[in-house]
Each structure stands twice: as structure tokens, then as C-alpha cells.
Amino acid sequence: MKRIYDWDAKFSLRNYTAADLRAIKGKRKLTQTTANSIEEAAAAADAGIDLIMGNAQNTKAAREGAPNLFFTAAIALPDFPTEKDVLTAAFQAMKEGADSVYTARGPHIVEMLAREQIPVMCHLGLVPRRSGWNGGLRAIGRTADEAHSLWQAFRRMEDAGAFSVEAEVIPAPVMREISRRTSLVTMSLGSGSGGDVIYLFQNDICGEQPERPRHARAFGDIHSLQEKIRAERRSALGAFRDAVHNGEFPSEAETATIGDADLEEFLERIPVKGDT
Structure with a gap:
């Protein structure tokens, strides 16, 4: 465990820090899942999951359930429309114990957060809330041109100061080659095993509904229960x-x-x- 002070100046212990994740990039696979309640966070910790991610407004609950796991607070796209809204939400989440924040916004928002030395996770590949621009829910990077455009997007996020990326539904060979070449810690969600971290939603892992995305696998059957x-x-x-x-x-x-x-x-x- 690493000894840290959080943004509220409280002494804490963490299994990983942002610096650790950068240092082990490409050397060891980690796991990440969602946690939006005390129980979900505690279950992830008890199961030995490495990293958790949840909505920013659930930071306190996630931190209570898993005091020592690296937690990323997601600033939901439609709920915080202005730059001030995003920055306020980010500071509040960090104050409540988050270790990084997630945004699906563009490089200008990432840069704003990074300037405050907040570790920022961006989102590239399939961004479901913006799927209309891509013709629907589909893999991103299945042609040479689209894969190259995706690579350029990774570079822009690097330049903006992002620390990590949720890389969603990118063809596995493309993900593997990009992950080798980017400084971003890659969280592979439906993008194969070439990412640094393999990420899956907890409700999919636990089988909480009868249907799930193609990239997800149920390892439990909570739905039947x-x-x-x-x-x-x-x-x-x-x-x-x-x-x-x-x-x-x-x-x-x-x-x-x-x-x-x-x-x-x-x-x-x-x-x-x-x-x-």
C-alpha cells in the first residue's frame, strides 16, 4: 500500500497511485470494474479487483466501501455542461477521495483538468452517447483511415495532458498497437487483451440482466437470483x-x-x- 494525502489533506492508503499505473504500463495486466455503492465497492475490493470507477456523485460511497482501491470518478457528459461545472465536480470528487476523474469531453476539457494536476481519464473509440456521429453503436477503427484517425485522437489526448483512456470497442489488433505506442494507460472495454487494464462493468460481470453487450461476459447470474x-x-x-x-x-x-x-x-x- 502506498501512503498518500488526498485532496482533502487526509492521510490515506492506496493500492496504486497514478504514478504506479504509469510505471507498470505494458508490464502487468490489471482489472477494473464499476462501483457506485458501498456494497459494489466492497465486493470489488474483496474480490481482488485492482481499480474501480463510478459516478462522481457516488465517490463517498465507493470510498467507504473500498477505502484503499484506486477510484476514478466519472463526470457524466450531460450533467455538467459548462467548464465551470466540470471543474467544480472534479474538485469535489477529488476532495471526497477520488484518485482520478473521467470525462468523455474533448481535449480542451482534459487540458483544463490536467492544468490543475488532476489525473484525467479520457474516452476514445466508441463513446455511446456520441454514437450518432458514427452511424450507431459499432466498433471504431475497422478501416485503415479510421484506425489512423483514432491514433491521432490518442495523440491529441496525450498532448492535452490525459493520464489514461477508456478505450471502448476498438478492434483488438488496433488497440494492441496503439497501446504499445501511447503514453496513456489504456483501459480496454471491449477492445481485446492488448490494453493495460481490462475493464468490464460490474453489472455485466455479475449477470445482473438477461442481455449484455457483445464484448461482455457474465461470470455470475445475479439476474436469476x-x-x-x-x-x-x-x-x-x-x-x-x-x-x-x-x-x-x-x-x-x-x-x-x-x-x-x-x-x-x-x-x-x-x-x-x-x-x-
Whole structure:
């Protein structure tokens, strides 16, 4: 564990720092998943996941669940439209314990954040919220021209001061060759094993819904468990309703009692039904 002070001047321990991630680039594969609650962060830490990422507004929860994991706070594209909004959100997330911030915005936003010495993760390849510019949800870099344009985008983000990149749905050979040549720590999401970090959303890993993107694999089946819980909840509620209607609930075992003498004395002290 590395000893650090966070942006709130609090002494902390981290499994990795930004400097560590740069130093081990290309030497060892790491894992990253999402964490937006105390439980998700704690589960990632208990499972030995290296890095976690979540929405900036969930930084406190992620930090509580995983005090020592490197955490990237995502500044959501539509929620912080102005440069001031982005900078304010970034500073708040860093104050709450984030180790880096993510933005899907352009080099000008990355440069603004980097000037404040905030480690910045950018987003290249398929950016789903901007998929309309690419004709829909598809891999980016499948032609020589498009792959070269992607490489140039990586260079622009380097020049802007980005520290890492979420590289989404890029053909694996293109990702591998770019990762070898870029200084950015590459977080491969659906871009093959050539990235520095293999990244997958926690809900996909755990199988929390019946369908998932092509690049994702479910290593669990929480969806089936949730469906069982859903069915069990309705079954239990129906059984409760029937037991009440049938006079089976509450039973004597589930009801408080009073001694016969005390009950008789109580009844003597209150009016007979119908009396005024």
C-alpha cells in the first residue's frame, strides 16, 4: 500500500497511485470494474479487483466501501455542461477521495483538468452517447483511415495532458498497437487483451440482466437470483394476505397475552359495550 494525502489533506492508503499505473504500463495486466455503492465497492475490493470507477456523485460511497482501491470518478457528459461545472465536480470528487476523474469531453476539457494536476481519464473509440456521429453503436477503427484517425485522437489526448483512456470497442489488433505506442494507460472495454487494464462493468460481470453487450461476459447470474427474490416476495405477500383472510394470522404464538385476573380487572374498569 502506498501512503498518500488526498485532496482533502487526509492521510490515506492506496493500492496504486497514478504514478504506479504509469510505471507498470505494458508490464502487468490489471482489472477494473464499476462501483457506485458501498456494497459494489466492497465486493470489488474483496474480490481482488485492482481499480474501480463510478459516478462522481457516488465517490463517498465507493470510498467507504473500498477505502484503499484506486477510484476514478466519472463526470457524466450531460450533467455538467459548462467548464465551470466540470471543474467544480472534479474538485469535489477529488476532495471526497477520488484518485482520478473521467470525462468523455474533448481535449480542451482534459487540458483544463490536467492544468490543475488532476489525473484525467479520457474516452476514445466508441463513446455511446456520441454514437450518432458514427452511424450507431459499432466498433471504431475497422478501416485503415479510421484506425489512423483514432491514433491521432490518442495523440491529441496525450498532448492535452490525459493520464489514461477508456478505450471502448476498438478492434483488438488496433488497440494492441496503439497501446504499445501511447503514453496513456489504456483501459480496454471491449477492445481485446492488448490494453493495460481490462475493464468490464460490474453489472455485466455479475449477470445482473438477461442481455449484455457483445464484448461482455457474465461470470455470475445475479439476474436469476433477483428473479427468484422477486417471485418469492410476491409469494410471501400473497400467503400473508390469505392467512389474514382465513383467520390463520396472527396466531396465539404471534400475539401478546394478559393474565386472566388482570384482564378481568381491566374489563371491570371500562364501560360495558353500548354504555355511555
